[in-house]
Amino acid sequence: MSSAGDGFDVEGVRSRFTVLREGDFAFLDAPGGSLVPDEVADAIAEATRIASANMGGFYPTSQRVTKIQSDARVAGAAFMGGEPENIVLGPNMTTINFALTRAAARDFAEGDEIIVTALDHDGNVAPWRELARDRGLVLKTAGLTDDLRLDLDSVRELVTDRTRVIAFPWASNAVGTVTPAKELCDLAHSVGALAWVDAVHYAAHRAISAREIGADVLLCSPYKFAGPHLGMAHVDPAVASAWRAYKVGPREDYPLGSRFETGTQPYELLAGLLVTFRYLESIGGLSAIHAHEEALAARMLARLPEEVTVYGPALEHRVPTFLIDVPGTPAIDVARRLAERGVGVWHHDSWYAMSLRPWLTAPPETVRVGIGHYNSEADVDRLADELAAMV
Numbered sequence: 251m252s253s254a255g256d257g258f259d260v261e262g263v264r265s266r267f268t269v270l271r272e273g274d275f276a277f278l279d280a281p282g283g284s285l286v287p288d289e290v291a292d293a294i295a296e297a298t299r300i301a302s303a304n305m306g307g308f309y310p311t312s313q314r315v316t317k318i319q320s321d322a323r324v325a326g327a328a329f330m331g332g333e334p335e336n337i338v339l340g341p342n343m344t345t346i347n348f349a350l351t352r353a354a355a356r357d358f359a360e361g362d363e364i365i366v367t368a369l370d371h372d373g374n375v376a377p378w379r380e381l382a383r384d385r386g387l388v389l390k391t392a393g394l395t396d397d398l399r400l401d402l403d404s405v406r407e408l409v410t411d412r413t414r415v416i417a418f419p420w421a422s423n424a425v426g427t428v429t430p431a432k433e434l435c436d437l438a439h440s441v442g443a444l445a446w447v448d449a450v451h452y453a454a455h456r457a458i459s460a461r462e463i464g465a466d467v468l469l470c471s472p473y474k475f476a477g478p479h480l481g482m483a484h485v486d487p488a489v490a491s492a493w494r495a496y497k498v499g500p501r502e503d504y505p506l507g508s509r510f511e512t513g514t515q516p517y518e519l520l521a522g523l524l525v526t527f528r529y530l531e532s533i534g535g536l537s538a539i540h541a542h543e544e545a546l547a548a549r550m551l552a553r554l555p556e557e558v559t560v561y562g563p564a565l566e567h568r569v570p571t572f573l574i575d576v577p578g579t580p581a582i583d584v585a586r587r588l589a590e591r592g593v594g595v596w597h598h599d600s601w602y603a604m605s606l607r608p609w610l611t612a613p614p615e616t617v618r619v620g621i622g623h624y625n626s627e628a629d630v631d632r633l634a635d636e637l638a639a640m641v
């Protein structure tokens with residue numbers, strides 16, 4: 251058991267990952283893409299061997315892909331707090347989001363307004379930005395507080411009777427800030443706008459539910475939570491059934507979510523996704539993950555040398571993702587030197603959060619430390635020790 255006292259069997263978890271068994275390395279870049287347990291990789295390989303066919307045939311390989319896809323909708327809906335028929339499966343969040351935004355905006359008029367936030371990843375902004383360019387929509391960006399939380403007053407001030415969408419991240423992939431998702435969905439609905447929620451970052455750390463927050467569109471990416479490279483969305487049928495999808499003619503309109511899926515699905519990855527959900531349940535689900543990661547985050551913050559600057563809000567307002575800066579050492583050198591000493595982090599200038607920069611008092615590039623559920627106390631201690639040696 252983890253000695254963090256959180257009851258999480260982190261050694262048992264780690265034994266299920268080849269890369270964690272084979273090497274002495276602290277992987278602290280879960281936000282860029284989580285490590286994947288062997289059982290998920292095995293399921294992908296197995297499906298490739300036995301389930302490669304078109305759907306709807308009367309023979310075993312076809313029946314297997316049909317079942318994989320329908321099981322993926324059922325399990326995806328349980329994960330996203332919604333209904334199987336409203337699940338949209340696709341290659342990644344960004345691709346699904348471009349498709350859904352275009353379908354949703356078919357009847358938007360010139361001058362209609364979309365609100366996004368300075369915490370958003372561009373995957374939840376670019377689809378609207380490009381629509382705004384093409385169609386004369388107005389894109390507005392809500393600001394932040396000094397501690398890099400979403401400024402709700404700034405969102406409220408931007409709302410007008412032309413607001414058609416409030417798009418926001420449930421958590422920031424850059425600074426880890428968690429946003430009040432239900433409150434934002436309620437605000438959108440109070441003016442008849444759509445609540446468009448990017449849960450890509452949040453879903454790796456906390457349970458999500460479209461139903462509980464009232465999201466019209468909720469998006470996530472399984473490769474952030476120990477799954478294959480896929481994207482997934484849940485759409486509210488009350489609004490999405492009115493959208494005319496961009497799809498090929500013979501594609502059926504039911505289940506609702508499938509009308510926003512183009513082409514043939516990667517069935518072998520969906521087979522891996524099914525095992526991902528079973529894996530997450532087997533380790534206690536998102537509540538166990540939340541407790542374990544929070545204990546690690548607190549430990550890391552307590553041990554970081556005081557010379558290291560950490561950006562973002564207090565622990566209770568964030569998931570365990572931290573932008574840091576080692577004064578006097580460029581981020582690229584910090585990342586390279588840490589990697590040489592067995593710690594994997596990332597350095598970047600924008601983190602794909604294109605409107606965040608003006609709110610940061612950091613140098614042009616920063617280092618991101620992203621704790622994942624398979625990280626151990628030894629991982630965060632190693633990071634803290636190496637940073638201490640560096641400063």
Ligand SMILES: Cc1ncc(COP(=O)(O)O)c(C=O)c1O
Nearest residue numbers: 342343344371373423450451471
């Ligand atoms: C918060 C957030 N939203 C959206 C995306 C884009 O996701 P995808 O790679 O599935 O398109 C990412 C990717 O890192 C992200 O972190």
